[in-house]
Amino acid sequence: MSKRFGSVEALNEVDFEARDGEVMALVGDNGAGKSTLIKCVAGIYSIDGGQVLFEGEPVTIHGPKEAAKLGIEVVYQDLALCDNLDVVQNMFLGREAHDPIFRLKEASMEHRTAETLKSLAVTTIKSVRQPVASLSGGQRQSVAVARAVLWNNRVVFLDEPTAALGVAQTRQVLALVKRLAEQGLAVVFVSHNLVDIFEVADRITVLRLGRDVGVYERARTTEQEIVQAITVGKAAVAGEAAT
Amino acid sequence: MSTAAPAEVQAAALEDTSLRSIMRARWDALRSGDVGSLPVIIGIVAITLFFTSKSGIFFSAVNFTNLIGQMAGTTVIAFGVVFVLLIGEIDLSIGFVSGVAGVVVAELQLPGSGHQVPGLIAIAAALAAGAAIGAVQGSFVALIGVPSFVVTLAGLLAWQGVILQALGTQGVIGIQDKQINDISNYVLPKNIGWAIAIIFSVGYAAAVFGSFIARRRAGLRTGNPVLAALRVLFFSALAIAAVAVSNHTRGFPLVGLIVLFLVVLGSYVAGRTTFGRHVYAVGGSAEAARRAGINVKLIRIYVFMISGAMAGMGGVIFASRLNSVDLTAGGGTILLDSISAAVIGGVSLFGGRGRVSGALFGGLIIGMIANGIDLVGYTDAVKFITTGVILLAAVTLDTVLRRRQAAAGR
Numbered sequence: 001m002s003k004r005f006g007s008v009e010a011l012n013e014v015d016f017e018a019r020d021g022e023v024m025a026l027v028g029d030n031g032a033g034k035s036t037l038i039k040c041v042a043g044i045y046s047i048d049g050g051q052v053l054f055e056g057e058p059v060t061i062h063g064p065k066e067a068a069k070l071g072i073e074v075v076y077q078d079l080a081l082c083d084n085l086d087v088v089q090n091m092f093l094g095r096e097a098h099d100p101i102f103r104l105k106e107a108s109m110e111h112r113t114a115e116t117l118k119s120l121a122v123t124t125i126k127s128v129r130q131p132v133a134s135l136s137g138g139q140r141q142s143v144a145v146a147r148a149v150l151w152n153n154r155v156v157f158l159d160e161p162t163a164a165l166g167v168a169q170t171r172q173v174l175a176l177v178k179r180l181a182e183q184g185l186a187v188v189f190v191s192h193n194l195v196d197i198f199e200v201a202d203r204i205t206v207l208r209l210g211r212d213v214g215v216y217e218r219a220r221t222t223e224q225e226i227v228q229a230i231t232v233g234k235a236a237v238a239g240e241a242a243t
Numbered sequence: 244m245s246t247a248a249p250a251e252v253q254a255a256a257l258e259d260t261s262l263r264s265i266m267r268a269r270w271d272a273l274r275s276g277d278v279g280s281l282p283v284i285i286g287i288v289a290i291t292l293f294f295t296s297k298s299g300i301f302f303s304a305v306n307f308t309n310l311i312g313q314m315a316g317t318t319v320i321a322f323g324v325v326f327v328l329l330i331g332e333i334d335l336s337i338g339f340v341s342g343v344a345g346v347v348v349a350e351l352q353l354p355g356s357g358h359q360v361p362g363l364i365a366i367a368a369a370l371a372a373g374a375a376i377g378a379v380q381g382s383f384v385a386l387i388g389v390p391s392f393v394v395t396l397a398g399l400l401a402w403q404g405v406i407l408q409a410l411g412t413q414g415v416i417g418i419q420d421k422q423i424n425d426i427s428n429y430v431l432p433k434n435i436g437w438a439i440a441i442i443f444s445v446g447y448a449a450a451v452f453g454s455f456i457a458r459r460r461a462g463l464r465t466g467n468p469v470l471a472a473l474r475v476l477f478f479s480a481l482a483i484a485a486v487a488v489s490n491h492t493r494g495f496p497l498v499g500l501i502v503l504f505l506v507v508l509g510s511y512v513a514g515r516t517t518f519g520r521h522v523y524a525v526g527g528s529a530e531a532a533r534r535a536g537i538n539v540k541l542i543r544i545y546v547f548m549i550s551g552a553m554a555g556m557g558g559v560i561f562a563s564r565l566n567s568v569d570l571t572a573g574g575g576t577i578l579l580d581s582i583s584a585a586v587i588g589g590v591s592l593f594g595g596r597g598r599v600s601g602a603l604f605g606g607l608i609i610g611m612i613a614n615g616i617d618l619v620g621y622t623d624a625v626k627f628i629t630t631g632v633i634l635l636a637a638v639t640l641d642t643v644l645r646r647r648q649a650a651a652g653r
Contacts, residue, residue, distance in 0.1 A: 094535030
């Protein structure tokens with residue numbers, strides 16, 4: 001897959017895959033192309049070369065709605081929640097349950113929100129009718145992740161979900177990420193934090209300057225190897241990183 | 244009418260729904276700056292007391308029905324303003340769009356003009372003209388990205404020019420059509436007035452208890468039934484009192500019924516439909532709305548069409564009240580009064596917060612001040628200064644309370 005912005009090659013023939021029931025980490029330095037890759041798959045950017053395969057079939061994705069229809073959900077770094085709306089309203093944003101005359105079915109939406117939060121063992125949110133503005137960072141992240149689960153998605157991209165969180169809240173979110181994979185979803189976990197990655201990821205893809213350096217099994221690699229791949233690329237570590 | 248203040252919603256969502264715990268939650272909300280509609284209610288009571296002490300006529304049945312007629316046009320335009328403010332935009336053209344609608348309705352009923360149509364069709368055409376203007380202006384905002392302030396400022400100038408051009412030679416068009424003139428001048432027969440008050444009360448009670456039962460059946464938390472009953476009683480009493488007072492004179496004005504119908508419709512659209520939910524989402528975070536798959540551009544255009552159509556309805560009400568349109572149509576304080584009504588009614592200028600019913604109370608406050616000052620015999624100077632001070636006070640209060648709410652983590 002390739003993507004250019006004018007003369008800048010943001011992604012250059014990057015191969016990337018995510019499997020059901022697995023947490024795939026996507027790492028790389030600033031400007032490596034992580035966010036660009038996500039936005040291409042989410043349909044926000046069009047791709048200039050290569051293709052996206054979904055369950056083995058080539059698909060073209062024009063816009064977030066089509067991505068959502070396929071079951072690809074992205075939880076963005078800046079969360080993409082509306083502060084002025086409550087938890088239920090955010091969970092169903094853009095996909096509200098309604099009857100034929102566009103009347104909202106509040107009761108059933110509230111019911112499903114409560115059930116989804118329960119299935120993910122999110123117990124810190126007191127009321128689903130609280131406005132999101134009044135939630136803590138970890139709670140907001142939980143809402144954003146739960147939104148991805150609500151729609152029986154197949155693939156969930158999490159863009160830096162722990163970046164702005166404290167220790168306890170990071171624990172909550174990492175536990176949530178593991179439960180997502182246990183429910184059979186393919187989870188893509190984008191992060192700078194190698195400690196977090198080594199805690200939840202099954203495999204790790206490293207991007208560097210718009211190219212993929214390689215895919216590493218967590219069980220068969222070390223933090224040091226990943227750091228080298230992020231900073232200097234594969235050439236320097238070619239000897240050890242036999243993938 | 245959507246009457247649930249945010250604090251009430253939160254109180255209802257708490258586990259414990261005994262009256263005492265609700266009162267305590269409400270009190271906590273109040274202290275952390277969530278005052279709901281309290282300032283507006285205090286304002287209305289204070290204004291009533293002040294002018295009643297100054298003028299014997301202010302608190303009378305005749306003046307009550309007059310007030311309804313005086314505030315109707317501005318209030319209806321303010322309903323449209325609420326939607327525009329909710330998506331974080333502004334529409335400065337509404338005053339003269341209402342004037343254009345007045346010209347359209349007057350021109351289309353003109354006997355012997357060759358394009359005379361029945362009154363109701365002329366009214367529909369005026370609303371359509373307002374919506375079409377809104378669609379054009381909204382397209383510049385949504386599709387090209389021109390700031391709404393500039394687009395509608397250009398509209399303010401251009402539509403005033405259109406009015407002057409259209410009325411140029413004679414300067415005024417009289418309206419003889421009965422259907423059009425009835426909009427502002429017809430009073431409902433007393434029996435019909437009673438019937439409507441009862442239908443409103445029963446309908447409101449059915450809506451409140453319907454949702455109560457639906458929530459209980461779905462196994463969700465419900466508010467305290469006593470509180471719901473009190474709310475139904477309060478609004479039913481208000482409706483019956485309004486009709487009772489009006490029936491002391493000629494009866495309840497039709498235009499008052501139109502305003503009530505539009506506030507219920509507007510509240511319903513904003514609060515209970517997917518469209519309304521998307522309007523709030525766009526105002527809260529346009530980027531989040533876009534990523535959630537909401538067609539933000541279309542929502543913006545629709546909202547400007549609502550604003551234009553409501554301005555059109557307001558223009559029809561003004562034209563009907565005067566039985567004519569002249570060169571001053573849409574001018575004066577209509578624009579600023581309408582925006583003030585929405586803002587005083589608690590609609591945030593920064594988008595995403597506020598309710599349609601707020602514009603009704605804001606319109607009531609502005610209408611009462613204008614009406615009272617005219618009755619007491621103060622000058623326009625006093626009227627403008629007072630309205631300005633109240634507008635500033637409302638926005639200042641809102642800003643201070645927001646900060647306090649943010650500090651309290653609400």
